[in-house]
Amino acid sequence: MKSLLIGITALATFLSANQALTQTLVRADSAPAAAKAATVEWVPNRPFRLIVPYPAGGTVDTIAREIAAHGILGQQVVVDNRPGANGIIGSDITAKSTPDGNTILLHSISHAINATLYKKLPYDTLKDFVAVTKVLQQPNMLVAHPSISADSVKALVELAKSKPGHLTYASPGSGSSPHLAGELFRAMAGIDITHVPYRGGPQAMTDLLAGRVALSFQSVSFSMPLAKAGKVKAIAVTGATRSKVAPDLPAVAEFIPGYEASTWYGIFVPTGTPAKIVARLHDAIVATLLKSSVRDRLTANGAEIVGDTSEHFAAAFKTDIAKWGRIVTAAGVRND
Numbered sequence: 001m002k003s004l005l006i007g008i009t010a011l012a013t014f015l016s017a018n019q020a021l022t023q024t025l026v027r028a029d030s031a032p033a034a035a036k037a038a039t040v041e042w043v044p045n046r047p048f049r050l051i052v053p054y055p056a057g058g059t060v061d062t063i064a065r066e067i068a069a070h071g072i073l074g075q076q077v078v079v080d081n082r083p084g085a086n087g088i089i090g091s092d093i094t095a096k097s098t099p100d101g102n103t104i105l106l107h108s109i110s111h112a113i114n115a116t117l118y119k120k121l122p123y124d125t126l127k128d129f130v131a132v133t134k135v136l137q138q139p140n141m142l143v144a145h146p147s148i149s150a151d152s153v154k155a156l157v158e159l160a161k162s163k164p165g166h167l168t169y170a171s172p173g174s175g176s177s178p179h180l181a182g183e184l185f186r187a188m189a190g191i192d193i194t195h196v197p198y199r200g201g202p203q204a205m206t207d208l209l210a211g212r213v214a215l216s217f218q219s220v221s222f223s224m225p226l227a228k229a230g231k232v233k234a235i236a237v238t239g240a241t242r243s244k245v246a247p248d249l250p251a252v253a254e255f256i257p258g259y260e261a262s263t264w265y266g267i268f269v270p271t272g273t274p275a276k277i278v279a280r281l282h283d284a285i286v287a288t289l290l291k292s293s294v295r296d297r298l299t300a301n302g303a304e305i306v307g308d309t310s311e312h313f314a315a316a317f318k319t320d321i322a323k324w325g326r327i328v329t330a331a332g333v334r335n336d
Contacts, residue, residue, distance in 0.1 A: 042277050047076040051105045053090025055083045063135060063265055064106045066298060070288045086110055095123035099272030101281060109177050109264050112317055116325035117175040117335050131314040132267040132282050135289060138303035139239030139262045140181050141223040143232040145211045153236050153255035160191035167193045169215035170204035175335050178217040180324055181238050181261035183331045188256050220245060221301030245302040266313055282310055
């Protein structure tokens with residue numbers, strides 16, 4: 001345990017010094033996008049296939065169906081749910097599809113995490129996909145059982161240091177975004193807290209509400225109602241800054257500079273898709289995201305529309321693969 005903590009402390013120093021990537025929100029008007037699109041000749045002539053590598057009814061599926069409801073470049077969008085293996089099945093189908101612009105993947109941050117979480121993948125995460133745009137970004141919320149005396153990040157860190165290994169935190173499963181948010185917190189705070197994995201967020205929250213675990217990193221939308229009802233204690237959000245839906249709640253980064261563990265959702269196409277097609281898909285999808293009705297529905301629970309450039313998302317994706325890869329390796333997490 002001592003050697004692990006030494007390694008984690010070293011990792012924390014590295015991470016804190018390498019948090020230079022800023023989150024760029026695109027709020028451009030339609031004129032530049034229209035001018036850019038006008039220079040591109042590609043016009044789709046059949047429905048789009050939007051692959052969702054998760055079951056129907058979840059967050060990714062909800063986003064996909066919102067996009068599909070508006071169509072893309074005048075064509076129908078068919079949502080194709082291909083769940084399984086933490087998103088790997090749907091990703092593999094996309095990677096091996098014809099790169100003609102008609103097969104699109106909507107994935108989550110798990111796409112970046114899987115690159116290290118699984119020793120063998122049927123595709124190369126960096127080489128086999130082209131990033132089109134990051135659609136949404138949403139922070140998690142660090143919550144505690146009301147019996148925990150700490151009511152701030154500083155107090156929580158002090159409590160954890162006074163009782164190494166005593167505090168437990170629940171997650172929806174090993175390698176999940178909330179799990180790694182906890183591992184990043186442990187690394188950068190230099191503390192020893194114990195991870196307790198569950199088979200999903202509801203099960204993890206059930207045990208937190210019952211006091212069987214002390215902490216959890218859950219989505220803002222899931223945590224806010226429970227915090228307002230006094231059933232959990234909201235400590236902080238895990239985004240780089242405060243959340244618009246909880247402006248009075250501090251970000252972990254206000255106490256631990258450089259900490260950031262948001263969940264994101266983004267659009268990818270298979271490598272080999274012509275640049276002019278990627279450009280048209282980007283402009284069409286971002287235009288949909290910026291519609292007030294779409295924005296209002298997708299951001300109601302604390303998420304933020306991003307709609308960044310393909311180049312920016314590709315760079316952020318590469319950075320996340322490396323960032324979470326270091327955390328997965330340091331924590332010794334494997335899902336093979």
